[in-house]
Amino acid sequence: METTATVSIISKDELLKHYLGHRFLTRRVIEAFPEKDFFEFSIGGMRTAAQLTSELLSIAGPSLKAIANSEETPYVEPTVPATKDDYLKAFDEADEQIKKYWKQIPEERFPEMFNLFGQYNFPILHNILYFIDNEIHHRGQMYVYLRALNIEPPFFWERW
């Protein structure tokens, strides 16, 4: 049933592992911020690390839930936690959501179109790659914040 053009180069399980490896690194980057700077420091009028993390929290878990349930729920601004520790707890809860809902999305659905948040109508695969890329992008920005604060960020290649 398979042609050369569709030979698998990444399985669903491998992509999840790749994603969770990135999440592990993002968590360490959040941890590296001093409490005050996490909420207050930014460069060039950009969002703070806390605000960038809020965006990540508003995407990963809720999106996978919406995809798994085939519900075009609207984008919801996240409830913003008060401390860095609250953020880390929310981040860990999001990991559990990711793992839970990932299992409920069969491979066959990855090429299907899904109108995420009723706004982003793309194949499920592309929506998911977007979450991962968006997290790498914003985390890269947090690396600059850490360097500007004279804090050594974790190695980019340490994912576990």
Added chain:
Amino acid sequence: METTATVSIISKDELLKHYLGHRFLTRRVIEAFPEKDFFEFSIGGMRTAAQLTSELLSIAGPSLKAIANSEETPYVEPTVPATKDDYLKAFDEADEQIKKYWKQIPEERFPEMFNLFGQYNFPILHNILYFIDNEIHHRGQMYVYLRALNIEPPFFWERW
């Protein structure tokens, strides 16, 4: 011949398209820098945008060539171009290399181990995902540089 666990969620062609979409955006980010700032501006002791771009140039084309030819060639510091325009030309040449060598790596080789630059012994797929992620990461840092320079970067989601 296929089990559920290895159903394709991304084809080789799709991953190339995804990568080239990111390259298009990176090119636009490079273009957005004023000539002087591209070579001189940085934050927190980090590398300049030119130095980060040099790293990207030293990885993408040479790595895919090495993988396609199954040659564990050593990592070579890139010859650093003198102008932003030279960088853009080198970046475009790298795109052509990526497309050329990508075709020469069959899907079946993606799970194979390859000791890139004689140093990074990982499955070919993971080496390739690393190039893409590394480009997103450093480009995210260049976004902060642009913002700090009061320049509006291109939209993250515009890939073509």
